[in-house]
Amino acid sequence: MLRGQKVFFRASKADLDRLYACNRESARVWNECLRLAKEHFLQHGCWITKNELQKQTKRKFHLHSQTIQAVCHKYLFARQAAHQAIQQGHPARYPYKKKKYFPTKWAKDGFKIYENGKMGLSMGIHHGKRKKPIVVYASHLPKGTIKEIECCWDQGLFWL
Numbered sequence: 001m002l003r004g005q006k007v008f009f010r011a012s013k014a015d016l017d018r019l020y021a022c023n024r025e026s027a028r029v030w031n032e033c034l035r036l037a038k039e040h041f042l043q044h045g046c047w048i049t050k051n052e053l054q055k056q057t058k059r060k061f062h063l064h065s066q067t068i069q070a071v072c073h074k075y076l077f078a079r080q081a082a083h084q085a086i087q088q089g090h091p092a093r094y095p096y097k098k099k100k101y102f103p104t105k106w107a108k109d110g111f112k113i114y115e116n117g118k119m120g121l122s123m124g125i126h127h128g129k130r131k132k133p134i135v136v137y138a139s140h141l142p143k144g145t146i147k148e149i150e151c152c153w154d155q156g157l158f159w160l
Contacts, residue, residue: 011136018134019151025063026071026102032057033075034095050076062131064124066107105150117141
């Protein structure tokens with residue numbers, strides 16, 4: 001089973017700009033998770049739950065709903081990992097840094113792959129209208145079923 005593989009792709013200038021905007025929007029989701037968690041902790045003295053966090057972030061951002069959930073899950077995982085490290089006596093901090101960019105993830109229902117390497121990335125529905133998908137072309141896709149893709153940055157955009 002293959003866990004992750006870097007896949008380079010090409011896209012139009014407009015779609016590349018939209019991908020960069022997606023990473024900025026994902027960072028806005030992360031920053032909102034930080035704000036909501038801190039606010040909830042100060043008001044109630046306990047951490048915000050997964051369901052409450054997803055309810056608070058639902059339909060607030062111009063991303064696919066599963067993409068927003070993925071960012072929330074990454075925040076919750078980081079918080080849980082920090083908690084476990086602190087309990088074991090390791091120096092750790094809960095997530096606190098605001099981000100300008102954050103990798104955008106599309107889950108199985110958020111993208112379509114066509115036989116020629118073309119990929120359509122769903123941007124979800126906003127104000128009752130489905131947004132135009134982002135179209136990219138990958139030359140070497142891994143064999144097998146692709147369950148999720150993540151738009152990452154390392155001297156250029158790539159899929160992971």
